[in-house]
Amino acid sequence: MSLKREREEIEDDEDNEDEVTVKFRRGRVVEDRRSRHCPYLDTINRSVLDFDFEKLCSISLSHINVYACLICGKYFQGRGQKSHAYTHSVQFSHHVFLNLHTLKFYCLPDNYEIIDSSLEDITYVLKPTFTKQHIEGLDKHGKLYRAYDGTTYLPGIVGLNNIKANDYANAVLQAFSNVPPLRNYFLEEENYRDIRRPPGDIMFLLVQRFGELMRKLWNPRNFKAHVSPHEMLQAVVLCSKKNFQITKQGDAVDFMTWFLNAMHGALGGTKKKPSILTKVFQGSMRIFSKKLPHPDLPPEEKEALLVTEEYQEQMSESTFLFLTLDLPTAPLYKDEKEQLIIPQVPLFNILGKFNGNTEKEYKTYKENFLKRFQLTKLPPYLIFCIKRFTKNNFFVEKNPTIVNFPITNVDLREYLTEEAQVTEKNTTYDLIANVVHDGKPTEGSYRIHVLHHGTGKWYEMQDLQVTDILPQMITLSEAYIQIWKRQD
Numbered sequence: 001m002s003l004k005r006e007r008e009e010i011e012d013d014e015d016n017e018d019e020v021t022v023k024f025r026r027g028r029v030v031e032d033r034r035s036r037h038c039p040y041l042d043t044i045n046r047s048v049l050d051f052d053f054e055k056l057c058s059i060s061l062s063h064i065n066v067y068a069c070l071i072c073g074k075y076f077q078g079r080g081q082k083s084h085a086y087t088h089s090v091q092f093s094h095h096v097f098l099n100l101h102t103l104k105f106y107c108l109p110d111n112y113e114i115i116d117s118s119l120e121d122i123t124y125v126l127k128p129t130f131t132k133q134h135i136e137g138l139d140k141h142g143k144l145y146r147a148y149d150g151t152t153y154l155p156g157i158v159g160l161n162n163i164k165a166n167d168y169a170n171a172v173l174q175a176f177s178n179v180p181p182l183r184n185y186f187l188e189e190e191n192y193r194d195i196r197r198p199p200g201d202i203m204f205l206l207v208q209r210f211g212e213l214m215r216k217l218w219n220p221r222n223f224k225a226h227v228s229p230h231e232m233l234q235a236v237v238l239c240s241k242k243n244f245q246i247t248k249q250g251d252a253v254d255f256m257t258w259f260l261n262a263m264h265g266a267l268g269g270t271k272k273k274p275s276i277l278t279k280v281f282q283g284s285m286r287i288f289s290k291k292l293p294h295p296d297l298p299p300e301e302k303e304a305l306l307v308t309e310e311y312q313e314q315m316s317e318s319t320f321l322f323l324t325l326d327l328p329t330a331p332l333y334k335d336e337k338e339q340l341i342i343p344q345v346p347l348f349n350i351l352g353k354f355n356g357n358t359e360k361e362y363k364t365y366k367e368n369f370l371k372r373f374q375l376t377k378l379p380p381y382l383i384f385c386i387k388r389f390t391k392n393n394f395f396v397e398k399n400p401t402i403v404n405f406p407i408t409n410v411d412l413r414e415y416l417t418e419e420a421q422v423t424e425k426n427t428t429y430d431l432i433a434n435v436v437h438d439g440k441p442t443e444g445s446y447r448i449h450v451l452h453h454g455t456g457k458w459y460e461m462q463d464l465q466v467t468d469i470l471p472q473m474i475t476l477s478e479a480y481i482q483i484w485k486r487q488d
Contacts, residue, residue, distance in 0.1 A: 038107045038114040040095040044122075046148050048073035051126045052161075052216065052228035055100045059084045067097040067106070070122065075100070079108055086111075103127060121221060128219040130187040138218065139180060142455030145220045153225035155218045156183075157452055159464035161228040167463055168252045169233060169244065171446040172259065173210075174461055175433040175483055177217050178450045179381055185276045186214040195268050202239060203266040209235040210263065226464050252435055252446055252481055253385045260321050281321045283379040285354065286417060289314050292361070292368040317376065322383035322481075325350040326360070327401045347405035350386070354415040375415045378424055381432075382412075384482040389441055396441040403479055407431050407471045410484065429484035436477040449474045 050073060055066045057077035066075050067085045071094040076085035085097055089108035096114065097106050103123045105114040144152045156178060160170040176182055185191050189211055197204045209232045216227045233246050240258060244250050260277055269275030274282075290313040293302040305311050327350060330343050352358050356374035390397050413427040421427075434449040447462035449469060460469040 037116060038096060038105075040107060041114075041116060041118065043094070044070040044096055044119075045072070046122070046223055049122065049125070049223060050228070051100070053230045054234055057084055066100050068100055069094045070096040070098055070105075079106055079111060081109075098122065098126070100126065124221050125219065125223050128215040128221070130215065130218070132188075135184050135187055138183075139453035142452060142457070145222075147225045148223035149225070151225040153222070153466075154452060154455070154459075155220050157450065157459045157461070157466055158217050158222070159226035159461060159466050160217075161226060161230070162463035163228070163230060163233065164247045165249045166229070166233055166246045167446045168250045169236060169255055170229060170463060171435045171448040171461075172252050172256045172481070173213065173229060173232065174217075174448050174450060175435055175481065177214055178433055178452075179280060179483060179485075180453065181280050181380070182276060183214055183218065186211040187218060191276075192267060197266070197268075201266075203262060205235045206239045206259075206262055207266045225466075249443065251389070252437065256322070256383075256385075256481060277321070278319075280381050281379050281383055282319050283323075283375060283382065284317060284319045284377040286356075286374045286376055287316050287318055288356075288372045288374075289316070290370045292370055295368070322385050323354065324385045324387055325403075326353060326387050327399045327403070330399045330401055343401045344404055345401055347403055347410070350403065351412070351415060356415075356417070374417050375412070376417050376420045378412060378416070378427060378486065380486050380488070382429055382484045382486070384484070386479055386482070388437060388478065388480055398437075398441040398444075400478060402476065405431070405475055405479075405482075407474065409487075426486055426488055428487045430487060431474075431482060432485045433481075433483040434474055434477070434479050435481035437480045438478065446480075449477075 049068070049070065051068070054063070056063050056075060057066050058074045060077050062077050065078050067077070067079060068075055069085070069088060072092070074088070076088050076097075077083060079085045079097065079099075086109055089095055089097070095107050095110075097108055098104070099106065103126065105116070105119055106112065107114055138156070142154060144154060146152050160174060162170060192207055192211070195204070195207075213227070213229055213232045216222070236244050236255075236259075237246065239262060244255055244258065260281070264275045264277045267275040267277070269278060291311050293305045293311065297305075325347075328343070328345055353360065354373045354375050356372060359370050359372050362369045362371055386403055388399050390399070408430040409428055410430075411428045413421055413424070416424060416427065430451075432451045432453075436447050436449070437444050438447065439445055445462070447460060449458055449460050451458055458469050458471050458474060460467050
């Protein structure tokens, strides 16, 4: 720290001090610098340091003025004479502490600030920062880094801890962390630091925590080759009013839908004002909708209704952040020979929903509609949600049909309107993320396949487990959410 900055900090503290103290302190600045080399630095145990958890004092559970003990890794409040950190330092002879908010180091119980460049790796793990140059190079190489615990890892291809039943959220967060423009936006905090929010608005916490998680996942100087999403998930529980929990399995598509909309709003986005999420994922379509007469009516009444204006086809324009693809109904019965055969369907068959001709019936509580869809604008990154689950009043049913898809060169030109086919230059997409649901509907588990842009290799991640995988193995899974990148 420079002498000038140190003097400024002292001046900040001088408002409440008398003149004699001020003069004495100013005279001591240079002397202080010499006395701030701590003899206990070699007692720091980096292998126990974990800054992924909520910054709460382990005794008072307060989040105000919290310090981490760098010898045992626990969090304590304050550093004054009766504080929990002070008591801990005396009781256990643990002397080096880090203020988790100001990122300053202190020696207790002597209570002086430690200035030492050898501690810079600890502050970097607590708060990683990325330069524009660093961000630009993230997808250009596949350099392996060594964590403090000796394991090697690729930044971005890092396991996420499953606290109890949060693998549904982990898979979605990993998918978004590997969408380059979204990742790049959140790696630089200044992109969203100054977004104005109404007083008392808690939703911005979601943005801050997601940014912190991105920086930890892509940190090239981690102490360990995995990250705990604890603080991010605490924000999810709070901001979703406990709709999404850490302790109870949730649905990845439900979580993703809520997350996209909540983040768009928290970043100041509206229907007319874009956010980074709409710039990356938003496309548009035409919806042709036709009301159907009630099936129990006599044929003459149906025919009479069909010529009225109310039952004519209406066209509307709508935006989307993802497209839902419907699977054909799985066969109810298997014969003896087909006992082990799982039904399969090509991706292009289920994409037919958006060709402008395929009609689908939608039933509401009171009315039935026939709808068809056609795309008018394709986004840079396209999300598909494959509808595997049907819910009724009694149970949730899962369709295990395997979708056959190529990993690259999926051309969507034929699903665009004629005008859009002229204006949209690039309509070909490559897969970059594939979220899979395994097992039964309510108690299954999630894993994800992601493409590492720097190496061109595919990796499978299931919570803390990270393994490389052959691309041809990806298509054999029960894909649930996919993210495709447009070839530009």
